[in-house]
Amino acid sequence: MSLLAVNGVSKAFGSLQVLRDVSLEVQPGQRHVIIGPNGAGKTTVFKCITGLLPADSGSIAIDGTDVTGMPAHSRVSLGLACTFQKTNLFSELTVEENLHLAVTARKPYRFRIWKPLSWYEDLQRDTRELLQEWDLWSRRRHRVDELSYGEQRILEIVLALASKPRILLLDEPTSGMSPAETARTTSLIQEMPRSVALLVIEHDMDVVFSIADYITVLHHGEVFLSGPPEEVRGDERVREIYFGGGARPHA
Numbered sequence: 001m002s003l004l005a006v007n008g009v010s011k012a013f014g015s016l017q018v019l020r021d022v023s024l025e026v027q028p029g030q031r032h033v034i035i036g037p038n039g040a041g042k043t044t045v046f047k048c049i050t051g052l053l054p055a056d057s058g059s060i061a062i063d064g065t066d067v068t069g070m071p072a073h074s075r076v077s078l079g080l081a082c083t084f085q086k087t088n089l090f091s092e093l094t095v096e097e098n099l100h101l102a103v104t105a106r107k108p109y110r111f112r113i114w115k116p117l118s119w120y121e122d123l124q125r126d127t128r129e130l131l132q133e134w135d136l137w138s139r140r141r142h143r144v145d146e147l148s149y150g151e152q153r154i155l156e157i158v159l160a161l162a163s164k165p166r167i168l169l170l171d172e173p174t175s176g177m178s179p180a181e182t183a184r185t186t187s188l189i190q191e192m193p194r195s196v197a198l199l200v201i202e203h204d205m206d207v208v209f210s211i212a213d214y215i216t217v218l219h220h221g222e223v224f225l226s227g228p229p230e231e232v233r234g235d236e237r238v239r240e241i242y243f244g245g246g247a248r249p250h251a
């Protein structure tokens with residue numbers, strides 16, 4: 001069974017039809033990348049999946065559970081996590097404090113004043129492991145607003161991983177990054193455990209073909225093509241969408 005199934009989702013903003021009958025599936029452990037020109041509807045698909053926007057029609061299921069009418073927080077409890085293009089961090093707190101909050105959010109007893117001592121030990125251990133694993137240990141005492149934009153976006157991905165999601169949605173994880181930060185983010189994504197499936201919106205084709213094992217091409221709000229990377233890379237019509245009008249995918 002698919003971990004995520006989007007079935008025939010449509011969405012309009014007033015008279016602007018942004019999504020038309022969009023269907024896609026994400027399998028456990030898959031690295032599924034959505035590409036398409038600006039305005040194709042990629043972020044809107046993400047918002048419908050997370051529950052930030054209601055779909056006008058169609059359905060969405062996480063691991064077989066129909067979540068179409070469910071609020072966003074219920075989808076999170078089914079294992080969905082998401083980062084969007086705008087960072088969503090506590091900028092006056094340190095890297096470590098931000099991670100503490102994210103790790104706390106998934107722990108039992110989090111609303112209890114009196115917690116077992118082991119609770120604090122687990123919190124410290126989980127935070128330390130994430131900091132070390134994702135190469136943020138030396139930055140742990142830095143306030144978030146002292147980090148570069150790229151580092152902030154990397155931290156946000158790590159925070160999303162702290163909730164131990166089964167499926168993680170990343171909206172343009174490398175946009176606005178320096179080449180070095182893009183390379184670091186690409187290897188971070190490549191090194192993520194296969195216990196997490198990824199659905200990624202990405203414009204940088206080098207990143208797309210470094211991480212994807214399945215690609216969906218959106219164009220004018222419709223699924224234009226989906227398949228393995230070799231199939232998409234060789235498809236003349238996809239080149240035409242990107243390069244036909246002289247428009248290039250922005251990196």
Ligand SMILES: Nc1ncnc2c1ncn2[C@@H]1O[C@H](COP(=O)(O)OP(=O)(O)OP(=O)(O)O)[C@@H](O)[C@H]1O
Nearest residue numbers: 013014016018036037038039040041042043044045
């Ligand atoms: N809340 C909104 N109200 C009205 N129109 C919107 C809204 N959100 C998005 N749109 C429009 O819907 C279309 C699709 O937007 P969306 O952000 O999903 O595209 P995208 O493929 O993610 O583009 P990009 O690659 O530029 O991020 C665009 O024409 C956009 O202007």
